[in-house]
Each structure stands twice: as C-alpha cells, then as structure tokens.
Amino acid sequence: xxxxxxxxxxxxxxxxxxxxxxxxxxxxxxxxxxxxxxxxxxxxxxxxxxxxxxxxxxxxxxxxxxxxxxxxxxxxxxxxxxxxxxxxxxxxxxxxxxxxxxxxxxxxxxxxxxxxxxxxxxxxxxxxxxxxxxxxxxxxxxxxxxxxxxxxxxxxxxxxxxxxxxxxxxxxxxxxxxxxxxxxxxxxxxxxxxxxxxxxxxxxxxxxxxxxxxxxxxxxxxxxxxxxxxxxxxxxxxxxxxxxxxxxxxxxxxxxxxxxxxx
Numbered sequence: 001x002x003x004x005x006x007x008x009x010x011x012x013x014x015x016x017x018x019x020x021x022x023x024x025x026x027x028x029x030x031x032x033x034x035x036x037x038x039x040x041x042x043x044x045x046x047x048x049x050x051x052x053x054x055x056x057x058x059x060x061x062x063x064x065x066x067x068x069x070x071x072x073x074x075x076x077x078x079x080x081x082x083x084x085x086x087x088x089x090x091x092x093x094x095x096x097x098x099x100x101x102x103x104x105x106x107x108x109x110x111x112x113x114x115x116x117x118x119x120x121x122x123x124x125x126x127x128x129x130x131x132x133x134x135x136x137x138x139x140x141x142x143x144x145x146x147x148x149x150x151x152x153x154x155x156x157x158x159x160x161x162x163x164x165x166x167x168x169x170x171x172x173x174x175x176x177x178x179x180x181x182x183x184x185x186x187x188x189x190x191x192x193x194x195x196x197x198x199x200x201x202x203x204x205x206x207x208x209x210x211x212x213x214x215x216x217x218x219x220x221x222x223x224x225x226x227x228x229x230x231x232x233x234x235x236x237x238x239x240x241x242x243x244x245x246x247x248x249x250x251x252x253x254x255x256x257x258x259x260x261x262x263x
Contacts, residue, residue, distance in 0.1 A: 012199055
C-alpha cells in the first residue's frame with residue numbers, strides 16, 4: 001500500500017485556508033491513503049468552550065466545511081484521506097479522526113484517551129477501537145495520546161490491523177521512540193502524522209515535536225521527518241509483513257498470549 005504521510009502546521013482556527021493549504025500539498029501525490037495530523041485544520045490551543053463550538057463540525061451537515069471540502073476533493077481526485085477534526089455529535093464534542101474514502105463513504109473514530117486540557121472540552125470516545133477493510137488490508141485508527149497505552153495498539157492488532165494510522169499533535173518527547181516498540185510488539189506498521197511549530201492562544205502555548213514517522217513490524221523507522229517544516233512523502237508499504245506474527249518457529253505474539261494471567 002502506498003501511504004502519503006503529511007506533516008503540517010495549521011494556523012489557529014483558520015479552517016478554510018488550512019484546508020486549502022493541505023489539499024494543495026497532496027493534490028499531485030499518487031498513493032492509496034493520505035494521513036494528516038490530529039485537529040488538522042482547526043489548530044489545538046483551545047482556551048474556552050466557545051472556541052470549541054465555533055470550530056466544531058458534524059459529519060453530514062452542510063456547515064461541516066473541512067469534511068465536505070475534503071470529501072469532495074477525495075471523490076474528484078480518487079483519493080482516500082484520514083485527518084483529525086473537532087467533532088460535535090449528539091451535543092457533545094469529540095477529538096475525532098475521519099477516514100474518507102474515494103467513493104465518498106467515511107468512518108469516524110473518537111479519541112478514547114484524552115490528553116491534558118482536552119479533558120476540559122471534549123468527551124472521551126465510547127465506541128472503542130475498530131479496523132477498516134481497505135483495498136484488501138485492515139487499517140486501524142488511533143489518535144495521538146492513545147499511543148501511551150499499550151492496550152490501544154494491541155487491541156487494534158488483535159482486531160487484525162496491519163497498519164495503524166495515527167494523526168497526532170504531539171508535545172511530549174516520547175512517542176516517536178515508543179512507537180518503534182509499539183510496532184515491534186504488535187508486528188505491524190504505524191503511520192504517525194504529526195504537526196510542528198509553536199501555537200499560542202492567550203495564555204495557552206504548545207510546542208509540537210514534528211518528526212512524523214512510519215515504523216515497520218520489526219520496529220525499524222522507515223522514515224522520520226525533521227522537527228520543523230510542512231512535508232509530504234509517499235511510502236510503499238508491504239502490509240503483508242504485518243500478517244506474520246511469528247518470532248520464530250515456536251513463538252507467535254498473538255497465539256502465545258495468556259490472557260487469563262493479565263490483570
């Protein structure tokens with residue numbers, strides 16, 4: 001599978017120009033799947049609920065600018081795109097990720113593990129992890145801080161994921177190294193799309209780590225981007241490698257699990 005991994009720096013709350021900029025970056029790429037960061041078009045430094053409300057979107061509504069624009073682009077250009085967004089659903093707000101396919105269909109994952117000030121504004125997802133059947137492979141969805149809980153990626157592995165797409169707004173310095181282990185212990189690919197730069201809103205400031213990366217089932221870094229800069233590159237991943245869960249002729253990381261002893 002060819003995956004275009006996008007590292008991107010949105011301008012805070014400038015949704016239309018951020019969408020335009022991101023789609024221009026991937027307009028001429030050739031791939032099966034594009035992965036963009038968490039909160040890709042809104043920015044992240046929320047200070048109050050009013051800002052959350054003004055930048056939220058509900059899939060299926062005419063006012064959902066980024067979803068509808070990216071969906072139209074995906075259908076027109078025959079592309080499949082994952083990006084993070086601020087979702088309003090049933091009068092609750094979620095840090096969500098949407099997987100839009102080239103036929104216009106889509107699925108939404110709502111972030112289960114909220115980080116830091118996200119807890120002031122967003123509701124944790126309750127629908128759980130799932131995998132998408134996509135071009136003969138299985139793709140799992142996670143968002144940013146999900147990485148720190150080994151159960152997140154292990155659950156996706158047990159569900160059959162061969163690739164985990166991981167939109168992120170990383171500020172802690174650990175994830176890129178940790179995801180080498182997440183790939184190794186689950187023997188699958190992880191594509192982490194991160195944003196970069198400093199974002200400030202009133203008294204709230206975040207510095208994002210950049211270094212978007214793809215890791216393989218043996219824990220190798222296929223590529224890690226620089227800390228700064230809007231970057232898009234396309235990688236040809238042999239996802240069949242993720243189906244081999246054997247460490248040697250006697251050990252298989254899924255079959256050897258002894259769940260009765262895990263607490």
